[in-house]
Amino acid sequence: MPRIGWLLATWLVAGLSFGHEGHGHDDKIGGVPLADFRVNELRIPCVEVQNLDPSVDGQFFDVILDRRGNSMNFELKFAEVENPQLCQAIADFAKFHDDDFEDAGDATRILVICERRQSRSKVSVNAENLIAGRYAAQIVSGASVANSALKGTEGDEVEFDFDSDPADIAEGATAIAPDFIQGTVSAKILNEAGETVVAVDSVPCLNK
Structure with a gap:
């Protein structure tokens, strides 16, 4: 060795x-x-x-x-x-944004970043390498489910924010409960027909 x-x-x-x-x-x-x-x-x-x-x-x-x-x-x-949640979030972010990463290719990619605080839940869902169009995001944590409105792509990307903070909700984030996050978050991107384009399961969330 x-x-x-x-x-x-x-x-x-x-x-x-x-x-x-x-x-x-x-x-x-x-x-x-x-x-x-x-x-x-x-x-x-x-x-x-x-x-x-x-x-x-x-x-x-x-x-x-x-x-x-x-x-x-x-x-x-x-x-x-x-902290495993912190390290996994860093690794996921790097893989999502690094076009030189050997597994990147031209496939549609999804990145979920989630954070749970004592009185707040916050989730960001990003996808890239999408065909131009309108998409929605769905997030699931435990028994909780939240769906965004449809949103158009910018280039080949789309981003969705979910938050329990009133200020972020006023700026366009989809409202979720402060206790929405229960450990991990699963997410998927849906096209206008409601078909899943890309998904990820059980992303660990940061706890602050």
Whole structure:
């Protein structure tokens, strides 16, 4: 196993001195991945672990790696669990907007960003690579369902906002209840005939 993989396995599976997000530790890493050659350090937020161990597979970690001498080899020195909803939202946003991503192609794409606060629910649904026309969005969370009005494309894109905040509703967002979001949101884009054009299931929502 490569050295980074061995170290990650040792730290994560054995539970040796790595932070736990949300358990009293300050978040040390944020923003974009950063290679700082002044301190010979590589900081990478939101690294998803796969095929290592069932106890950590699918989890996201912020990691710090130290440069080994003057080489371009790095070894892991720190890892902490990061908010999975935040990391998944970042990953979904990047895949949606990155036209160079190998799975992008010309297929219709959908992006859902959702946020639940103590007295507010907010959902944004975006789709691109659509045929020009009018579309509606439907969102579902738990037993709650909300439907937007039809909206015309701008270029090949369309965007829908759902919100419980009166100010956003006054600006055109589709009204939903403050407790609409129940953990995750599923969404689909419908054409004028009511046919599903693209859909996504169980998008995790940020909790603030």
